[in-house]
Amino acid sequence: MRTYGTNRSNALNWFLHRITGTFLIFLLITHFWVQHYDAQTATVVAQTLSSEQIEQGVLPEYSSEARAAVKAKFGPDATVTPYDVVMLRLADPVYAVLWKGFNILFLIFALHHGFYGLNNILSDYIRNDMGRLVARVLSWSLALVLLVVGLYAVITAGWTY
Amino acid sequence: MKLNVKVRRYDPESGKPPYWATYEVPAEPMDSALSLLLHIKWHLDGTLTFRKSCAHGICGSDAMQINGENKLACSVLVQDLVKGDGDTISFAPLPGSPVIKDLVIDQTRFFEKYRAVMPWLINDTPPPERERLQSPEEHAIIEDATKCIMCGACTHSCPSTWADPDYLGPAAMLKAYRYTFDSRDAGSAQRLPIVDSKDGLWKCYTIFNCVQACPKEIDITRWLSALKRKAVTAQY
Numbered sequence: 001m002r003t004y005g006t007n008r009s010n011a012l013n014w015f016l017h018r019i020t021g022t023f024l025i026f027l028l029i030t031h032f033w034v035q036h037y038d039a040q041t042a043t044v045v046a047q048t049l050s051s052e053q054i055e056q057g058v059l060p061e062y063s064s065e066a067r068a069a070v071k072a073k074f075g076p077d078a079t080v081t082p083y084d085v086v087m088l089r090l091a092d093p094v095y096a097v098l099w100k101g102f103n104i105l106f107l108i109f110a111l112h113h114g115f116y117g118l119n120n121i122l123s124d125y126i127r128n129d130m131g132r133l134v135a136r137v138l139s140w141s142l143a144l145v146l147l148v149v150g151l152y153a154v155i156t157a158g159w160t161y
Numbered sequence: 162m163k164l165n166v167k168v169r170r171y172d173p174e175s176g177k178p179p180y181w182a183t184y185e186v187p188a189e190p191m192d193s194a195l196s197l198l199l200h201i202k203w204h205l206d207g208t209l210t211f212r213k214s215c216a217h218g219i220c221g222s223d224a225m226q227i228n229g230e231n232k233l234a235c236s237v238l239v240q241d242l243v244k245g246d247g248d249t250i251s252f253a254p255l256p257g258s259p260v261i262k263d264l265v266i267d268q269t270r271f272f273e274k275y276r277a278v279m280p281w282l283i284n285d286t287p288p289p290e291r292e293r294l295q296s297p298e299e300h301a302i303i304e305d306a307t308k309c310i311m312c313g314a315c316t317h318s319c320p321s322t323w324a325d326p327d328y329l330g331p332a333a334m335l336k337a338y339r340y341t342f343d344s345r346d347a348g349s350a351q352r353l354p355i356v357d358s359k360d361g362l363w364k365c366y367t368i369f370n371c372v373q374a375c376p377k378e379i380d381i382t383r384w385l386s387a388l389k390r391k392a393v394t395a396q397y
């Protein structure tokens with residue numbers, strides 16, 4: 001008779017998958033709200049641009065708070081691009097700690113959640129043990145690379161502002 | 162009424178691939194689906210092979226795919242499968258195990274997995290003078306799971322089982338639940354590591370096919386979720 005279940009416990013990864021999944025709902029909503037809607041954080045885009053307008057280089061019309069904040073920082077002639085608005089928030093010392101911490105948490109949770117799920121799918125479709133091991137090592141290595149790139153991007157964002 | 166009964170036939174000795182055979186079978190609305198197969202075997206084609214024994218939903222030997230869904234042939238009525246005269250009912254073997262002949266599948270691995278979870282009471286304390294007692298409240302925790310007749314409809318409806326032949330599957334893990342949560346059992350330390358493994362619980366993605374297939378209407382996914390929580394708390 002074949003032996004079943006001789007491998008080590010996978011309870012922790014499964015448990016973390018539930019936890020990260022629950023948190024991701026709130027992290028995503030917060031991210032979306034802050035990044036795209038909240039007037040306090042000065043990033044409200046009052047207008048939706050068509051693809052032709054984007055090709056012509058038309059920039060979105062930001063709220064007066066957002067425009068005032070960017071112009072106060074970069075002078076009255078500064079153009080207000082989405083990039084400027086986001087960088088402005090990340091350059092603010094108080095917000096920076098808050099939002100960088102938030103984004104690092106978001107990054108780690110999303111990577112664990114996504115790559116645990118991806119590994120489940122891979123082990124469903126790859127039948128032999130060697131192939132599964134290779135897929136597991138490759139996918140978690142990719143997750144690690146993305147973590148490093150992501151951490152670098154989040155931590156250094158807004159430094160030059 | 163008269164029904165067209167399509168049966169997935171396969172004879173390994175013929176060397177031919179499986180094919181659909183159609184029979185015209187007289188039936189009453191209150192007949193069981195099993196009686197259609199018996200009619201074919203007794204009156205039309207004696208070579209048709211399928212498993213059955215009790216004909217009353219007790220032995221669990223006649224789970225098969227009926228009109229594309231895993232069901233017990235003896236426990237489903239013709240009136241619930243067709244609208245009327247001239248309609249078609251199809252019978253095929255349970256998907257996910259090798260077919261031996263016609264509707265008979267090879268259950269070797271299904272019962273291997275069953276034995277792998279140690280489906281018996283583990284308790285080394287000296288037995289009391291009379292039986293080990295269990296209160297009605299303690300029994301209520303496992304009552305639903307004790308109704309399982311090991312028909313295999315659930316495990317053979319599970320996409321995780323189809324994808325991974327080593328996956329223990331719902332029937333075996335439901336047994337693990339039934340004994341792990343039995344107030345008289347003390348075998349968690351031996352049984353949990355078997356289901357908390359790459360072959361076990363974590364390949365249950367709560368697809369719920371098993372719950373839909375179970376002829377005993379057992380809430381399998383619910384009990385497997387309880388077993389998952391138990392496995393997590395046992396570790397940390």
Ligand code: SF4
Binds near residue numbers: 311331332335374
């Ligand atoms: S849980 Fe239900 S479907 Fe699965 S083997 Fe038991 S009785 Fe059959």
Ligand code: FES
Binds near residue numbers: 214217220224
């Ligand atoms: S023949 Fe026994 S369960 Fe159907």
